[in-house]
Amino acid sequence: IHSMESPNGSTGQEIELEAFQRQVAERFRDLAPSDSDDLLSxxxxxxxxxxxxxxxxxxxxxxxxxxxxxxxxxxxxxxTDYFERSLKALDVCNAIRDGIERIRQWQKQLEIVLCALDSQRTIGEGQFRRAKKALIDLAIGMLDEKESSSSVAHRNRSFVRNNAQRELRSLSHFRSLSWSVSRTWSAARQIHAIASNLVAPKTNEIISTNRLNVAVFTMSHVLLFVVWALVAAIPCQDRGLQIHLSVTKQFVWADPILSLHERILDESKKRDRRNSCGLLKEIHGIEKCARHMNELTDSVHFPLTMQKEAEVKERVQELALVHKAIKDG
Structure with missing residues (x-):
């Protein structure tokens, strides 16, 4: 029954509902990228x-x-339950919108670094100071809002210049003031609320509703997974990702959705992604390039040697690629 494989003589409604489930399955199979680097980009x-x-x-x-x-x-x-889940999902979308705005702010900081270290001209101390300040501002913007200022500084010591940590401690609280959701709001709790009581329809109810409730159950799971994936990728307040998708593989769309869910969880467990403010591929690129730039700027002495200048330009090119990916997206 759950796989919606109708016998001969199915009604038009049964055929339509069966087709809906197959289409959901096919669309989520298409979301499985052949290259793991494309996931969450x-x-x-x-x-x-x-x-x-x-x-x-x-x-x-x-x-x-x-x-x-x-x-x-x-x-x-x-x-009614589906509409209530949709309203909860809209709350998450408000928080996601804030996260997207954060990424736009980080993009502006990248632009400052790129302009300051323009490879078409000679790089001087003034340009480096400007780039360093932008990198510090970028680091502040990418701090995890939940963490206390002391633990934040500890977690990000490899990302932020040591002499900037005092500034980070004084400004880490500032980030929370700009979110449109309340300080007690939690994306993790909201997702758990969406998932609450989302159980497979009983056989007698499937029969009494002519399988219409299976379509609602299917769409509810689609909604849950999409909202969860957005929270995983985009900076969001209290991004807990541990959620159980209670669906059996008897549903034709279950396997592709569960497979994507598992791949995203695996991504979140990687050592270099555990403390990230979002699993979006481009965020990882920002963190990686900015860390390299910070390490490089700390080791620079003027006048620059030809070797060091070439290294700076190489790092700037890496940063430019990340900036372009965000801008084009």
Missing amino acids: IPWIRKLLDTFLCCQEDFRVIVFENKSQLNKPPMDKYI
């Missing part, structure tokens, strides 16, 4: 959102065509 996130919108549109058509059944039990509860 900006293009992948765009594709994820496109997938969600396509699924949502198909679901909207199903709901519209079956309006007469939505006020009858148990469908009334299924559809």
Whole structure:
């Protein structure tokens, strides 16, 4: 029943609902990148959102065509629960919007570094001081909001110049004031609320609703996974990622969604990603390039040797590639 494999003589509604589940499965299979580096990149996130919108549109058509059944039990509860989950997802989207704005601010800091260390002209001490200040501001912006100032400084000592740590301690509290969500709001709790009581429909309810509740269950899981993936990728307040997707592989779309869920969790467990403010590939690129630039600027003495200047220009080119990826995204 759960796999929606209809026998011969299926009604038009059964065929439509079966097709919906197959389409969801195919779309999420298409999201599995052949190259692991593409996972959680900006293009992948765009594709994820496109997938969600396509699924949502198909679901909207199903709901519209079956309006007469939505006020009858148990469908009334299924559809009400879905709308409540959608409202919770909108709250998460507000926090995600803040995270995207953060990334835009980091992009501006990258632009300052790139302008200061423009490879088309001779690099002087003034340009280096300007680049160093931008790198410090970038480091401050990427601090994890939840951490206390002392633990933040400890966690990011490899990322931030030692002589900037006092400034980091005094400014680390500033970040939380700019979020549009309250200080007690938690993305992790919100996702757990979306996942709460999301269980597979019972056989008798599947029969009584002509399988319409399976479509709601399917779309609820699509919503849950997409919101969870966005929180994993984008800076967000209290980004706890440990959530259990309670769905069996009897559903045709379960395997591709569970596979993506597992791959993202594996990514979050990598040593260089555990303390990241977001798993977005481009954020990792910013952290890596900025760390290299910080290490380089600490070792620079003027006048620059030809070897050191060549090294600076190489690092600037790496930073330019990351900046372009964010700008184009």
